[in-house]
Each structure stands twice: as structure tokens, then as C-alpha cells.
Amino acid sequence: MDAFVDTQQTQSPRMAVVNGWQHPNTVEENRVTHWLESDLETMEQRFRAKLINSIAGFKPALLVGTVDTLGRPNLAVFSTIFHVGSAPPLLGLLVRPAPDKTERHTLENILAAKAYTFNHFPAHCAQAAHQTSARYPQGQSEFAAAGFTAKWQAGFAAPFVADTSIQLGMALVDHQVLINSTHLLIGHITHLWVADDLIRGDGSVDLVKADSTVVAGLDSYHSVNAGQRFSYAKVDGIPTPID
Numbered sequence: 534m535d536a537f538v539d540t541q542q543t544q545s546p547r548m549a550v551v552n553g554w555q556h557p558n559t560v561e562e563n564r565v566t567h568w569l570e571s572d573l574e575t576m577e578q579r580f581r582a583k584l585i586n587s588i589a590g591f592k593p594a595l596l597v598g599t600v601d602t603l604g605r606p607n608l609a610v611f612s613t614i615f616h617v618g619s620a621p622p623l624l625g626l627l628v629r630p631a632p633d634k635t636e637r638h639t640l641e642n643i644l645a646a647k648a649y650t651f652n653h654f655p656a657h658c659a660q661a662a663h664q665t666s667a668r669y670p671q672g673q674s675e676f677a678a679a680g681f682t683a684k685w686q687a688g689f690a691a692p693f694v695a696d697t698s699i700q701l702g703m704a705l706v707d708h709q710v711l712i713n714s715t716h717l718l719i720g721h722i723t724h725l726w727v728a729d730d731l732i733r734g735d736g737s738v739d740l741v742k743a744d745s746t747v748v749a750g751l752d753s754y755h756s757v758n759a760g761q762r763f764s765y766a767k768v769d770g771i772p773t774p775i776d
């Protein structure tokens with residue numbers, strides 16, 4: 534009952550904010566700020582970017598390895614990487630449009646070579662991974678600049694990140710430019726290397742054991758805790774925990 538009363542107390546300021554919104558950028562304890570579409574449009578742009586970048590939730594942080602037409606390796610950290618399908622095995626990647634007078638090496642390289650790699654990295658590599666997001670000029674390898682080693686596999690055009698426990702070789706199979714000029718790249722997994730001690734009996738990969746990093750927004754890197762696994766949910770029962 535106490536909890537119910539407490540909920541009511543924290544909900545009432547929320548209604549006041551919704552109906553009589555005055556200070557959109559003020560975060561007050563036990564209050565909720567409500568922004569309307571028009572507020573988001575007129576908001577200071579760096580504040581809006583941080584806000585919108587973080588509210589989609591935690592995302593994977595993967596190092597994307599590519600090669601340019603002269604055979605030079607390129608590496609950059611990306612977080613909008615997502616499952617598209619498992620048969621065939623497809624993953625999506627979103628590449629935002631380049632701000633004025635800047636280049637998008639990863640995008641150009643993928644469109645030219647049609648091959649690229651995804652590489653998980655552990656939390657202790659987060660600072661180096663973050664450094665790969667700097668705008669290095671074409672031809673200056675982020676592998677060397679950030680302290681990673683490029684690993685070339687026979688028959689695959691793009692470089693992998695050496696000494697990482699989960700590495701994927703991707704072949705570009707679809708490319709679309711979306712409503713906001715962002716590029717959607719769909720890749721088919723053609724190679725997959727996973728350290729044996731990370732592969733569970735049912736085929737899933739233990740990303741916690743891999744210490745695979747996730748990000749919130751573009752500046753906050755996190756390790757993931759042990760989590761909870763459940764059996765397939767059915768309408769006539771409750772899912773059971775899985776070890």
C-alpha cells in the first residue's frame with residue numbers, strides 16, 4: 534500500500550509537467566520532463582543529440598574493419614548494428630550521413646569492396662576503441678593510431694581485429710538510403726570466429742564471458758552483468774530460467 538501511495542506522489546508532478554511544461558532542460562529529483570515534438574525540434578542541438586542518442590537504450594559497440602581501394606585498412610567503432618535474420622544470417626548497420634566537408638571512410642570502403650568485418654572488444658579496450666571514432670584522414674589507419682592489430686584472413690578482403698574473441702566477416706547484400714540520408718547496409722555473415730569457451734551447448738554465445746562492450750549514446754561504454762536467461766515464452770505458461 535505504501536508503494537501505491539508513493540507512486541501517486543511521484544506521478545502527480547509528472548502531470549503538472551505534462552500540462553504546464555516550463556523548464557524542459559531542468560532535471561529535478563522525482564520529476565519527469567515531458568518534451569513534445571516541437572520542443573525536440575527547437576532544443577539546443579548538442580543537448581538533443583545526447584538525449585536522442587541515449588534513449589534508444591544500450592547498444593552493442595563493435596569495431597568495423599574495412600579496406601580502401603588501395604588496400605589500406607580502416608577501423609571505426611559503430612553501435613547501430615542489429616539482427617536482421619538468422620536464415621540467411623543477416624546483420625544491419627546504419628551509417629549516418631557525413632557532416633559537411635567530412636568523409637565517411639567505412640561507408641565508402643564497404644560500398645567499394647562489398648566486404649567488411651565486425652569485431653567485439655572487451656571493456657579494457659574501450660578507450661582505444663573510442664579513439665577509432667576520431668576523424669583520421671583517408672589512408673591513416675585507425676588500427677595503428679588506436680593500438681589495434683589488423684589481421685588478414687586468406688580469401689577475405691577486409692581486415693579483422695587481432696586478438697579479439699568474436700569476429701565476423703560480412704558481405705554486403707543490400708544498401709538503402711533512408712529518409713534522413715542515413716545509409717542502411719545489410720550484410721550476410723560469411724565467416725564467423727568465436728572462441729570455443731564462449732559457445733554454449735545450445736549455440737548461443739556467452740557475451741558476458743567475452744566481456745563484450747555495450748554503449749549508451751556515443752560516449753559511455755559499459756560491461757554487462759550476468760543477466761537472466763529464460764525458455765521460449767508461450768501463451769499457456771511462464772518462461773523457466775535457463776542457466
Ligand SMILES: Cc1cc2nc3c(=O)[nH]c(=O)nc-3n(C[C@H](O)[C@H](O)[C@H](O)COP(=O)(O)O)c2cc1C
Binds near residue numbers: 609638748750752
Ligand atoms: C560509441 C560510438 C558509436 C558510434 N556508432 C556509429 C554508428 O552506428 N553509425 C555511424 O554512422 N557512426 C557511428 N559512430 C561514429 C563513427 O565512429 C565515426 O564517424 C568515425 O569517424 C567513422 O570513421 P570512418 O570515417 O573511418 O568511417 C560512433 C561513434 C562512437 C564513439
